[in-house]
Amino acid sequence: MKQIELNDQIFELLLSSDKINEINTRLASNLNTDYEGKDPIILSVLDGSFMFCADLLRKLDFQHLFKFVKISSYTGMESTGEIKIETTLDLDLQGKEVLIIEDIVDTGRTMTAFVKYLKQKGAVDIKICTLLFKPEAIQSKPNLDYIGIEIKNEFVLGYGLDWDYRGRQYPDIYQLKKP
Ligand code: 5GP
Numbered sequence: 001m002k003q004i005e006l007n008d009q010i011f012e013l014l015l016s017s018d019k020i021n022e023i024n025t026r027l028a029s030n031l032n033t034d035y036e037g038k039d040p041i042i043l044s045v046l047d048g049s050f051m052f053c054a055d056l057l058r059k060l061d062f063q064h065l066f067k068f069v070k071i072s073s074y075t076g077m078e079s080t081g082e083i084k085i086e087t088t089l090d091l092d093l094q095g096k097e098v099l100i101i102e103d104i105v106d107t108g109r110t111m112t113a114f115v116k117y118l119k120q121k122g123a124v125d126i127k128i129c130t131l132l133f134k135p136e137a138i139q140s141k142p143n144l145d146y147i148g149i150e151i152k153n154e155f156v157l158g159y160g161l162d163w164d165y166r167g168r169q170y171p172d173i174y175q176l177k178k179p
Pocket of ligand 1: 102110
């Protein structure tokens with residue numbers, strides 16, 4: 001589909017499923033090289049990253065422990081600025097390597113707060129892999145070790161990313177069309 005309509009708004013195709021698969025293959029290849037022989041804890045941020053994570057994990061060939069973590073910061077199309085880590089992490093992170101899998105880094109506040117939280121729990125080597133990055137929106141820049149693709153500062157949905165819990169089902173990623 002070239003475009004979709006949701007709640008009277010038009011979203012235009014930004015990344016096709018083929019393009020996303022290409023990006024995922026590149027990211028996985030870099031991760032497979034860097035984590036060869038290692039056994040990190042992979043934490044993936046719900047809800048938006050579930051589809052990306054499912055595809056990426058199937059391309060990884062190193063041992064790891066995996067857990068989803070619920071962090072919230074968005075209402076509608078706006079970041080609330082208030083970061084809530086809603087999952088109790090029942091894992092011993094002391095001295096552990098952690099790889100975070102995130103769908104999108106926008107203001108960067110979520111990742112900055114999460115990295116701080118993980119450091120307080122004793123994690124030593126924390127890396128971030130994000131599918132999408134909006135450089136123009138950044139306010140608090142975490143160290144982004146693996147970036148799928150940089151995009152413009154427009155709201156996107158599809159491939160797990162939602163707008164008020166809708167639009168997650170699309171295999172492609174769509175960007176809000178400006179009037
Ligand atoms: P940040 O803290 O970097 O501003 O926001 C990160 C979170 O905001 C992401 O995990 C994602 O849930 C949400 N987010 C940021 N930009 C977008 C966007 O364009 N579309 C959607 N659907 N969610 C976004």
